[in-house]
Amino acid sequence: MKKVSLCLLFLGAMYSVNAQKINLGKAADVVSKGAKVFTFSNADAVKLSKESVDYMDKNNPVAGPKDPYTVRLNRLFGKHKTQDGLTLNYKVYKVKDINAFACADGSVRVFSSLMDIMTDDELLAVIGHEIGHVKNEDTKDAIKSAYLKAAALDAASSASSTVATLNESQVGKMANAFLDASHSKKQESQADMYSYDFMKANKYNVVGAYTAFKKLALLSEGGTAQSGFQKMFNSHPDSNKRAEAVKKRAEKDGLWKDPGTVTLPTTKLTK
Template sequence: MKKLVFTFLVAACLIGAANAQKLNLGKAASAASNSVSAFTFTNEDAIKLSKEAVNWMDEHNEVAGPDDPYTQRLERLFGKHQSQDGLALNYKVYLVSDINAFACADGSVRVFSSLMDIMTDDELLSIIGHEIGHVKNEDTKDAMKNAYMKAAAIDAAGSASKTVQALSDSQLGELANAMLDASHSRKQESEADEYAYGFMKQHGYNVVAAYTAFKKLALLSSGDTNVSGFEKMLSSHPDSEKRAEEVKAKAEKDGLWQDPGTVELPQTRLTE
C-alpha cells in the first residue's frame, strides 16, 4: 500500500480541533485579514477549484476500483447518502498508508484505506457525517480561498483581479496540498461534530460509534503507534478524549448511551 503523493492534514476534517492551528499563509494570510479587498471569492469559485484539486489528487494517487473490497464497503455504507441534506456527494477510496479522510466544497469525499482498516462501519459513518457537516456549513469555502491564494501567490488586498485565475498543473498540486493543510476554527469543528451526531441520530445509526472513533484516535495519539501521516494530523486535531466525552454526554442526555466497554485498536484489518 502506497503513501499518499503528499502527506497532509484533513481538509474538511476528520476530527476537529480544540485549538485549531492556523495555516501559515504568510503574505496571503495577512492580506486576507484586510477589511478592504479587491479580491472576491464565491461559493462557486470554491466548488470549481475543489473539483479541480480533487481531480488532480485522483489522478496522482491510487484510487480503489469498483470491485475493490474498500470501494464495495464504502458504497454499502455511504452510497445511500450521495444526496444528503441538499448536497450532491461523491465518494472514493485512496489506497494509501496514511490514516485520514477529507471532504471538499464540491461534495467530493475521499476516505483513506488505512482509516477504513481501523474503523467499524458505524465509526466510518460518524466520520463521514462530520465531513458532510463541514461541506454543509460551507467551512470548506474559507479553506479553499486561503489555499488558492497560497497556490496562486495572490495578495487579496492588492489583487487587481476580482476573479480566480486558471492554475497550472503544478499550482493545482500546491492548491491540493494547501487545501488539505488548512485548519478550521474550534467553532467550525464543534458545529461539524454536532452535525455528525445529528446525522447518526437522524438515520438511526449508533451514535456511540462517534465516541469510540474518538477513543481510537486518542489511542493513536498516545505515542505508542507510529502511523504515517497521523502525527501531523493530530497537531491540528487534538483532544480526542475530550470530544469523546462530549459525544457521551449527548448520548446520555438523549437516552442513547450504551457502554461500549474498553475501546482498542483492531489487530487485523476491518476491510478484507
C-alpha cells in the first residue's frame, strides 16, 4: 500500500516486511495519560474511521467497478451490504500485501493478493471475521488509539472531551496507526467465532474458515521473505490452533468435510 504501513486484522497482524513504523517517542506518555479521561463515542469512531479509509482509498490503487477483483467481491458479498445491523461497503486494494481490514464505519477493504490465494469459501470466512471485529467494536478501540497517537504526535490535547478536526497529515498518521494496531487474542477468538456463525447462518461451507487458517499458517512458515510474518504471529493466536477450533465446531455441528491437504495455489484465484 502507498504511504501507510500494513497490518491487521483477520490475518493476525500480518505485517508487510517493509512496513513503515511511527516513532512515538515521548508522545506515547501523552497518549496513555490522555486516554484515561478521553470520551469517545460510536459516532466519533465512525467519523474518524471514514476519514481514515477515505485517505487510504485516495492513496492506494482501488479496483474499478469492472475489474475482475471487484466483480468477484460483489458476487460474494453483494447481499451482505447490510449485515447484523451494520451498513457495509467493500472495495479491493490492488496491492502485493496479503490482508484485509474493516473499519468502524462499515468499510471493508480486501487486498487483491489475498484474493489471489483464497477460494470463495475462504474469502467469505475472512470477511465474516472482519465484520465480527466491527460488530464487537474492536475497530472502535483501534481507531480511538490511532486518533490519540496521531493527535499526540502533533502536540494536540489527547485529554480533550471532544474529537479534534485533523488536517490531512494527521489523518494520514491516524490511518497509519490504525493499520499498525493489533487485536488481543480474545478479540481475535471472538471474531473467529463470529465468522463461523456467519458462515453457518448463511449456509456457506464453514470448512472454508479452516482452510483459510491453514493457508495463513503456511504463509507464516520458513524463509527470509516470511520472517516478518513469523515475528508478528508470536503475539497472536496460532493459525493452526485456530483452524483446529473451527474443525471441532464443524464436527460438533455435523458440517465437517475433510478438505485434504491444504496448499497455497500457484495461480491466481481471481474468478
